[in-house]
Structures are given as structure tokens and as C-alpha cells.
Amino acid sequence: MAVRVQTEDFDVGAESRALQAETVGGIALFIGTVRGLSSDDGVTAMTLEHFPGMTENELERIEAEARARWPLEDVTIIHRVGRLLPGEQIVMVGTASAHRKAAFESAEFIMDFLKTDAPFWKAEERGGEKTWVEARDSDDTARDRWSD
Amino acid sequence: MAVRVQTEDFDVGAESRALQAETVGGIALFIGTVRGLSSDDGVTAMTLEHFPGMTENELERIEAEARARWPLEDVTIIHRVGRLLPGEQIVMVGTASAHRKAAFESAEFIMDFLKTDAPFWKAEERGGEKTWVEARDSDDTARDRWSD
Amino acid sequence: MTLTIRYFAWMREHTGTDLETVPLPENVSSVGDLVPHLAAMSDGHAQALKNMRAVRVAVNRTYGDLDTPVAAGDEVAFFPPVTGG
Amino acid sequence: MTLTIRYFAWMREHTGTDLETVPLPENVSSVGDLVPHLAAMSDGHAQALKNMRAVRVAVNRTYGDLDTPVAAGDEVAFFPPVTGG
Numbered sequence: 001m002a003v004r005v006q007t008e009d010f011d012v013g014a015e016s017r018a019l020q021a022e023t024v025g026g027i028a029l030f031i032g033t034v035r036g037l038s039s040d041d042g043v044t045a046m047t048l049e050h051f052p053g054m055t056e057n058e059l060e061r062i063e064a065e066a067r068a069r070w071p072l073e074d075v076t077i078i079h080r081v082g083r084l085l086p087g088e089q090i091v092m093v094g095t096a097s098a099h100r101k102a103a104f105e106s107a108e109f110i111m112d113f114l115k116t117d118a119p120f121w122k123a124e125e126r127g128g129e130k131t132w133v134e135a136r137d138s139d140d141t142a143r144d145r146w147s148d
Numbered sequence: 149m150a151v152r153v154q155t156e157d158f159d160v161g162a163e164s165r166a167l168q169a170e171t172v173g174g175i176a177l178f179i180g181t182v183r184g185l186s187s188d189d190g191v192t193a194m195t196l197e198h199f200p201g202m203t204e205n206e207l208e209r210i211e212a213e214a215r216a217r218w219p220l221e222d223v224t225i226i227h228r229v230g231r232l233l234p235g236e237q238i239v240m241v242g243t244a245s246a247h248r249k250a251a252f253e254s255a256e257f258i259m260d261f262l263k264t265d266a267p268f269w270k271a272e273e274r275g276g277e278k279t280w281v282e283a284r285d286s287d288d289t290a291r292d293r294w295s296d
Numbered sequence: 297m298t299l300t301i302r303y304f305a306w307m308r309e310h311t312g313t314d315l316e317t318v319p320l321p322e323n324v325s326s327v328g329d330l331v332p333h334l335a336a337m338s339d340g341h342a343q344a345l346k347n348m349r350a351v352r353v354a355v356n357r358t359y360g361d362l363d364t365p366v367a368a369g370d371e372v373a374f375f376p377p378v379t380g381g
Numbered sequence: 382m383t384l385t386i387r388y389f390a391w392m393r394e395h396t397g398t399d400l401e402t403v404p405l406p407e408n409v410s411s412v413g414d415l416v417p418h419l420a421a422m423s424d425g426h427a428q429a430l431k432n433m434r435a436v437r438v439a440v441n442r443t444y445g446d447l448d449t450p451v452a453a454g455d456e457v458a459f460f461p462p463v464t465g466g
Contacts, residue, residue: 027177054354057357198465263465
């Protein structure tokens with residue numbers, strides 16, 4: 001199980017290399033980043049809170065479900081917490097498989113469940129104001145399409 | 149258009165950073181690698197040949213189709229040619245979007261079309277023997293699911 | 297005969313605490329039984345627990361709901377729908 | 382009044398060349414018309430072009446098929462189904 005919750009940044013190149021192995025033909029990576037000032041409604045920073053202990057359990061459970069569904073050689077899930085600025089990396093999911101379809105689908109599956117089940121909360125800063133981000137129905141929809 | 153056909157290796161970390169921007173919330177990357185000796189039927193090396201000029205045209209056409217279907221901020225397609233050893237990186241597709249679903253789907257779309265439409269051919273070496281890899285029907289099936 | 301209660305995100309800000317230990321009230325055997333007791337602790341608690349449809353619950357770090365049993369020694373966490381990733 | 386012909390992968394190995402210039406034969410106006418003329422050039426050419434269902438064609442670097450028109454100055458490429466990625 002390769003699940004990490006950390007304040008420090010991560011190195012996508014090193015994580016990709018770590019997923020490589022003799023039996024791997026394809027690696028799918030997803031990196032979520034903080035959208036910047038210009039894109040949006042003026043977010044100047046973001047703070048990520050989580051539930052230590054439960055977060056890791058949930059991420060490991062999601063990883064185990066992905067491994068049960070697809071033939072995966074390796075999985076990495078990294079999620080940062082604390083205060084992040086626009087452009088910074090928040091999350092990375094990486095999956096390695098002999099086949100590209102398994103790598104792609106499992107990475108998307110993990111992201112969809114992470115978004116709805118892993119106990120993280122985002123607060124956005126706009127100037128001096130802090131606002132808790134509200135959950136989106138579209139994330140529930142994204143998760144629910146895996147249940148057939 | 150960010151399409152590169154090259155003999156040299158590429159740096160996934162640098163490519164990921166290059167896709168990051170103020171308006172980007174998610175980056176999807178796929179890296180195809182040469183499967184090793186132990187995985188398979190003893191491939192010791194692989195040589196990739198292509199059709200210079202036509203390859204770049206096809207990759208740019210595929211990129212343009214992906215950009216027409218999804219709201220993408222940026223796209224990178226890198227494909228290596230020449231002789232590659234087990235464990236080496238062959239191909240990278242990276243897509244950056246405000247939204248993760250667009251990033252995931254477009255990266256998978258590009259890989260599916262690259263596999264069937266971009267004029268690359270692989271020859272595998274096993275000991276002293278060279279064999280041209282045969283195209284797989286499953287790649288046509290993967291491409292055709294995008295046509296509805 | 298106590299429970300550990302946790303609050304996260306805006307619920308933590310309303311209650312003014314992220315962690316409190318409360319005696320297990322009599323006749324409480326589920327999360328649903330517990331909520332009115334917690335809501336009575338302060339105006340902030342009442343505010344945080346006002347709309348339980350907007351709240352998720354974990355008992356001993358596993359997702360539950362208003363029907364999930366609670367017993368002495370359990371950890372019960374209340375938090376908004378998650379927004380990570 | 383010539384055509385440029387290219388072969389890739391195992392077709393190149395059969396024909397022994399990756400690039401040749403041939404005169405445009407009389408009464409040739411499509412890829413399908415051209416193939417028998419190329420196949421007659423050597424045993425290797427015949428071998429390479431034996432099963433046109435297993436061959437892909439590009440005229441001037443755009444995918445075509447046996448019905449695609451060819452005219453003087455065109456580049457016609459023959460290659461197996463692709464296997465990159």
C-alpha cells in the first residue's frame with residue numbers, strides 16, 4: 001500500500017519512475033493542482049484539512065478496491081494538506097499495469113472515490129476571507145458510474 | 149501543438165510542470181514503457197520505426213481532435229523512436245484541463261488513436277531474432293468506442 | 297462510560313472544538329440518539345448539528361449514519377461532505 | 382511523370398528498399414491500379430504486396446485505400462498496421 005498524506009510537495013518524475021517495473025507497460029498519472037487567480041473568482045490560497053487515521057484508512061480501502069477490479073502492478077496515492085498557493089500540486093494518483101486500459105481506468109476510479117470518500121476539506125481564501133468549499137453533486141455522479 | 153518524435157528519453161516531472169498553468173486544475177499523464185524480460189516471452193530490446201512527416205501530421209491531427217472534444221488548456225505528445233531496452237519509456241501523453249474528467253478522457257482518447265493511426269512500427273528482439281509486432285484487434289476496438 | 301467526539305471543517309469552527317470527551321448519555325444507542333445531546337451543549341453545537349442531511353458521520357473511523365450503534369469508548373466524528381482531491 | 386514509393390517495417394525488408402522512384406504506368410489512376418505494377422518489380426515486392434488487406438496506404442502522407450487516386454508527383458506509402466505507443 002503506497003498511500004501518503006503530507007504537507008510537503010512531491011516529485012512527479014520520481015513517482016513515475018518508482019511505478020516502473022519489468023512487468024509494467026503503462027503508467028497513468030493524475031495530478032490535481034490549485035487553480036490560480038486569473039482562472040477563477042480570485043482565490044489567493046487554499047487550506048486542506050483532513051481526518052488523520054481515517055484518511056489513510058479510506059485511501060487504502062480505495063486502493064484495495066482498485067486492485068481488486070484491475071490487474072495493477074503498483075499504485076501510488078499522495079495527498080497534500082495544509083496551506084497551498086495557486087499552481088501548487090494537491091494530489092497525485094499513479095497506477096501501473098501491463099495494459100493501458102487498466103492503468104487509465106483505475107486511476108480515474110481512485111480519483112472519483114477519493115473526491116467523495118476520503119475525509120479532506122478545502123477552505124479557500126479570497127483576500128482576507130476564508131470560505132469552506134461545498135461538495136459538488138457532479139463528484140457523486142462521477143463515483144456512482146462505477147457501481148454497475 | 150506540442151508533438152515531439154525523438155530518440156532521446158524525456159523527463160516526466162519536467163513535462164508535468166510544463167503543463168501546469170493558472171487555469172489548470174488537473175493533469176493526466178500516460179507513460180508507455182518497454183516491458184521487461186521477466187514479464188513476457190523474453191524480449192531483450194525493441195526498435196521503433198516511423199514515417200517522418202506523416203507521423204507528426206497524424207499526432208497533430210489527433211491532438212486537434214482531442215482539443216475539439218474537450219476543453220483542454222494544453223496537450224503534450226512525445227513518442228520515442230530507435231532502439232529501446234526493457235524498462236525504458238516509449239511514449240508520453242499529457243493533457244491539462246480545468247477539470248479532471250476532461251484531462252482523463254482526452255489522454256485516453258489520444259492514446260487510443262495514437263495506437264491505431266500514428267505510423268510507428270515496433271520490432272522486438274529475442275536473443276538474436278527480430279520480429280515485427282503484429283497489430284492487435286483490441287486497439288481498433290479501443291479506438292472505435294469513441295465514434296458514437 | 298464516555299464517547300470521544302470530533303468535528304471537522306466548518307463544524308469544528310461552529311462548535312469551537314475539534315475534539316471533546318462526553319459522558320455517554322442514558323438511553324443513547326445510536327448516532328441519531330446522540331445528536332440532540334450534543335446539539336444541547338452550546339449554540340455553536342446546535343448550529344453545527346442543525347441540518348444532519350448536510351453532515352457525514354464516522355464511528356471509529358468508518359462511515360456510518362444516524363442508525364449506526366454507539367457504545368462507551370467509541371469515537372464519533374461529524375464532518376461536512378468531503379472536498380479534497 | 383514519376384511516383385515516389387515508400388515501404389516501412391516488414392514491407393521495407395521484403396522489397397529491400399524504403400524509397401524508390403517509379404515511372405507512372407499508363408492507365409494507372411488509383412492505388413489499386415498501381416499495386417500490380419509494383420508487385421511485378423521483384424519477388425520481394427510481390428511478397429510485400431501479396432495480401433493488400435494486411436497493408437495500409439498513405440498518399441501524400443494522408444491515409445488512403447485502393448480507391449485513392451494517384452497522379453504524377455504523388456508519394457505513395459505502403460506499410461503494415463501500426464504498432465506504436
